[in-house]
Amino acid sequence: MTVEIESAWPRYPDYRIELIPLRGRGQVWAGDVLVAESGDCLLVEETKHVDRLYFPATDVRWEYFEATDHHTICPFKGQADYWSLTGPGGIDQSQEWAHRPVDSGPLQENVVWTYRTPFPEVAGLEGYVCFYHERLRVVVVDTWPDGTEVATRFPEWGTAGELIRLIDVEPAGDGRYVGPAYGDTARDVVEGGQMLGEGIVAASKAVPGQRVTSISMIFSKSASFTKPVDIDVDVLRHGRTFSTVEVRINQDGSLRSAGLVLMDAGAPDVIGHAAKMPEVVGPDEAIPFVDFGVSGRDLRVIDAAYDHDPSRIGPPEIYVWARFRDAPAEAYMHAALLAQSATHWTIGAAMLPHPGFGEADAHVTLSTGIMQTTFNFHDDVDVTDWLLYANPAIWAGKGLAQGQGQVFTRDGRLVASYSVQAMIRAFQKQPAAMGLDHHTVM
Numbered sequence: 001m002t003v004e005i006e007s008a009w010p011r012y013p014d015y016r017i018e019l020i021p022l023r024g025r026g027q028v029w030a031g032d033v034l035v036a037e038s039g040d041c042l043l044v045e046e047t048k049h050v051d052r053l054y055f056p057a058t059d060v061r062w063e064y065f066e067a068t069d070h071h072t073i074c075p076f077k078g079q080a081d082y083w084s085l086t087g088p089g090g091i092d093q094s095q096e097w098a099h100r101p102v103d104s105g106p107l108q109e110n111v112v113w114t115y116r117t118p119f120p121e122v123a124g125l126e127g128y129v130c131f132y133h134e135r136l137r138v139v140v141v142d143t144w145p146d147g148t149e150v151a152t153r154f155p156e157w158g159t160a161g162e163l164i165r166l167i168d169v170e171p172a173g174d175g176r177y178v179g180p181a182y183g184d185t186a187r188d189v190v191e192g193g194q195m196l197g198e199g200i201v202a203a204s205k206a207v208p209g210q211r212v213t214s215i216s217m218i219f220s221k222s223a224s225f226t227k228p229v230d231i232d233v234d235v236l237r238h239g240r241t242f243s244t245v246e247v248r249i250n251q252d253g254s255l256r257s258a259g260l261v262l263m264d265a266g267a268p269d270v271i272g273h274a275a276k277m278p279e280v281v282g283p284d285e286a287i288p289f290v291d292f293g294v295s296g297r298d299l300r301v302i303d304a305a306y307d308h309d310p311s312r313i314g315p316p317e318i319y320v321w322a323r324f325r326d327a328p329a330e331a332y333m334h335a336a337l338l339a340q341s342a343t344h345w346t347i348g349a350a351m352l353p354h355p356g357f358g359e360a361d362a363h364v365t366l367s368t369g370i371m372q373t374t375f376n377f378h379d380d381v382d383v384t385d386w387l388l389y390a391n392p393a394i395w396a397g398k399g400l401a402q403g404q405g406q407v408f409t410r411d412g413r414l415v416a417s418y419s420v421q422a423m424i425r426a427f428q429k430q431p432a433a434m435g436l437d438h439h440t441v442m
Contacts, residue, residue, distance in 0.1 A: 160296030217259030346403030
């Protein structure tokens with residue numbers, strides 16, 4: 001049934017809906033079954049709406065769907081008609097999005113829609129359908145130069161290039177640097193790992209010719225993606241061999257994090273030994289991880305231990321293989337990206353031994369975040385090579401968790417070690433009451 005709809009375009013000519021051909025291949029999964037796949041998807045960016053991924057209707061496995069009599073009206077696109085998922089067995093309840101509240105009805109009802117006769121301003125939507133990525137698993141698959149296919153959860157947070165742009169802070173005067181704003185995101189909280197990387201870059205630019213060997217940073221207050229951050233660098237002592245640097249990251253005149261950095265001019269070995277790499281499977285046997293939404297980065301978790309399922313029980317440890325597709329030009333950017341990933345895993349590892357707790361609870365029923373990190377660099381790295389992050393959570397209690405990590409190259413060389421102290425505690429006030437949501441970024 002199609003009804004007459006008044007278009008809002010004449011009243012709001014500055015409203016924006018962009019239809020952008022997707023780079024890569026889109027997929028939709030119901031549990032372990034692929035229900036749609038196309039290399040001709042459209043990324044739809046709309047004013048004050050989350051991004052949506054539209055698939056050619058011809059690339060959907062319609063045997064798993066059934067048309068319903070449900071319709072909605074969009075004053076900028078037209079009337080939407082819907083289908084429900086009737087197979088292949090519903091939704092994988094172990095996924096994070098399966099635990100999120102939805103507006104109405106079971107997750108499998110009215111999960112895909114189309115605008116059969118869209119308004120002329122969005123005529124390109126004709127013949128395309130869209131799936132609720134909140135209810136089904138939607139991913140974007142990118143083929144790397146070596147032929148590897150790497151999937152990223154949709155909607156993507158952004159690219160590895162965008163992450164580098166944010167971390168590669170720019171000089172803004174004597175001892176001052178600026179980290180650019182990113183823009184609107186689902187969860188407007190800058191991850192601690194990004195500020196850790198910014199501190200490494202700022203110190204490296206302030207003391208050229210020396211490399212960061214250690215950085216210890218406390219994350220005092222969350223920062224927003226919608227505004228730039230100001231980085232103040234104070235070289236407490238500039239020595240020919242070692243230098244000591246203080247880094248303070250502010251936003252809106254308020255301290256967000258503070259760090260102490262040790263710089264080293266380098267020296268030949270006098271003695272040498274290193275911890276051995278754990279006996280774990282290689283990246284080819286690990287499980288691809290798509291949820292952080294950064295394309296151009298390949299994460300693979302051994303035994304899929306970074307698990308949203310609160311019923312999963314296991315030892316408090318997570319082992320992750322990571323690499324980036326493209327190499328940054330500067331050695332300090334390799335170091336910054338290496339450190340940025342280290343803050344991802346401790347909270348998930350700490351929850352694993354405890355029934356009823358999983359990553360799906362983070363920012364939903366539990367207030368979680370990284371409070372302090374110390375990262376030590378032992379050797380130079382290339383982040384386009386596979387790196388193993390070994391992440392045991394050695395203690396949890398009193399609303400905190402402690403992780404002790406090591407980073408190894410694929411051939412077993414220890415290149416870095418780190419400690420992470422994280423917060424895991426009940427909300428004093430629920431996120432919705434504070435005007436916040438619970439989406440995961442980066």
